[in-house]
Amino acid sequence: MQTSRWIEIVVGLFVLAGIGAFFVLAMKVSDLSQFGNSGGYTVTADFNDIGGLKVRAPVTVAGVRVGRVTSISFDSNTYEAVVHMTIEHKYDKFPTDTSARIFTAGLLGEQYISLQPGGAEHYLKNGDRIKLTQSALVLEQLIGQFLFNKAATPGKP
Amino acid sequence: MLNMVQQLGRFGLGFLERLGRAFLFLLQTVAGLPNLLPRPGLVIAQVYSTGVLSLLIIVVSGLFVGMVLGLQGYNTLVKFNAEESLGVVVALSLVRELGPVISALLFAGRAGSALTAEIGLMKATEQLSGMEMMAVDPVKRIIAPRFIGGVISLPLLAAIFSMVGVFGGYFVGVTLLGVDSGAFWSQMQAKVSFHEDIVNGVIKSVVFAIVVTWIAVFEGYDAVPTSEGVSRATTRTVVYASLAVLALDFLLTALMFREG
Numbered sequence A: 001m002q003t004s005r006w007i008e009i010v011v012g013l014f015v016l017a018g019i020g021a022f023f024v025l026a027m028k029v030s031d032l033s034q035f036g037n038s039g040g041y042t043v044t045a046d047f048n049d050i051g052g053l054k055v056r057a058p059v060t061v062a063g064v065r066v067g068r069v070t071s072i073s074f075d076s077n078t079y080e081a082v083v084h085m086t087i088e089h090k091y092d093k094f095p096t097d098t099s100a101r102i103f104t105a106g107l108l109g110e111q112y113i114s115l116q117p118g119g120a121e122h123y124l125k126n127g128d129r130i131k132l133t134q135s136a137l138v139l140e141q142l143i144g145q146f147l148f149n150k151a152a153t154p155g156k157p
Numbered sequence B: 001m002l003n004m005v006q007q008l009g010r011f012g013l014g015f016l017e018r019l020g021r022a023f024l025f026l027l028q029t030v031a032g033l034p035n036l037l038p039r040p041g042l043v044i045a046q047v048y049s050t051g052v053l054s055l056l057i058i059v060v061s062g063l064f065v066g067m068v069l070g071l072q073g074y075n076t077l078v079k080f081n082a083e084e085s086l087g088v089v090v091a092l093s094l095v096r097e098l099g100p101v102i103s104a105l106l107f108a109g110r111a112g113s114a115l116t117a118e119i120g121l122m123k124a125t126e127q128l129s130g131m132e133m134m135a136v137d138p139v140k141r142i143i144a145p146r147f148i149g150g151v152i153s154l155p156l157l158a159a160i161f162s163m164v165g166v167f168g169g170y171f172v173g174v175t176l177l178g179v180d181s182g183a184f185w186s187q188m189q190a191k192v193s194f195h196e197d198i199v200n201g202v203i204k205s206v207v208f209a210i211v212v213t214w215i216a217v218f219e220g221y222d223a224v225p226t227s228e229g230v231s232r233a234t235t236r237t238v239v240y241a242s243l244a245v246l247a248l249d250f251l252l253t254a255l256m257f258r259e260g
Helices: A004-031 A139-153 B003-038 B040-080 B082-123 B127-133 B138-176 B181-191 B194-221 B227-257
Strands: A039-045 A058-061 A064-075 A082-089 A099-104 A111-116 A132-134
Touching: A004 B040, A004 B082, A004 B138, A004 B181, A004 B194, A039 A064, A039 A099, A064 B082, A111 B127, A139 B040, B003 B040, B003 B138, B003 B194, B040 B082, B040 B138, B082 B127, B082 B181, B082 B194, B127 B138, B138 B181, B138 B194, B194 B227
Parallel strands: A058 A111, A099 A132
Antiparallel strands: A039 A082, A058 A064, A064 A082, A099 A111
């Protein structure tokens, strides 16, 4: 009887340890602590060129992360990329003329969306579209433009 | 020539027959699970012998695997000046792959082989037949608690493995090699997704738990009741369970983690 009781206690501790480990993984390792199921509202933005933007890329304002990209699709009527992003509910005061730009973190880092708040009186709501967008900088395009300009300007060799 | 073809056919038929028997056996075991509800003590004893007693090997292996990941990841990442991503590397590899897979392999070797040997020996010493004589169904009394005990234990062990591994990686990366502690955790939290990474890791470990324990109890129950037969069955448990875990891992990874 004594040993059986002891075994039951040890098994209870083991199960607790396993569940505790799972919680540590959930809260400390994954994104659940900072960006949980609280959800948010979705806005869309059309870009001419999204470069290497991926689903789940961060959406930031002034460098602070406020949401993430939830899906990317292509509009075959306008030939533009449609980016859906979810912004957390607590950040719900972005004016309707907010602009969205795609930046790269570092030289080789991942790409993210940076929002630049405007000055309009009304705020963005669920399902709204951000009209002012600036596409990603594609390195090849820049180099191409640079070479083209270089060749076009006559000057010293 | 024809003999060879015949042998191949016999081999194939034997394999299929065994597979069918194993599947029927699993159904029987699952059907026996409700009988355990009034007697949780049987399951607790099995969780003790398969789970608690495997804790030491799981914790020690998790710690060392995490520490090695920390070292190797650091050596590679420092070449790209990206050692802040060490936390991401360690956590993702542990949660997605190494946690479920290595704990399942260790579990097959530590607990699966013991299950097979125990049940095989019960069969060899005719304890199982004795039970049947007393109108006690050995599948319900012996197999079902062992099966569910293993299925409960392995996911818990895998979670413990991953957690200990992350702290092992933290110890090597932050304490020994001087990666910034804040960057270690914040990068990890930014890149590891609960729904996609942690939940999928848990699903993996549950699948592995079912498969490994199923193979272990079936091999024991199906063993030739001699000492040689039991030893062969034990070997087969470890080999088949390891192969099944590795193959299933590939399959599950291909299904779960598609970059889209």
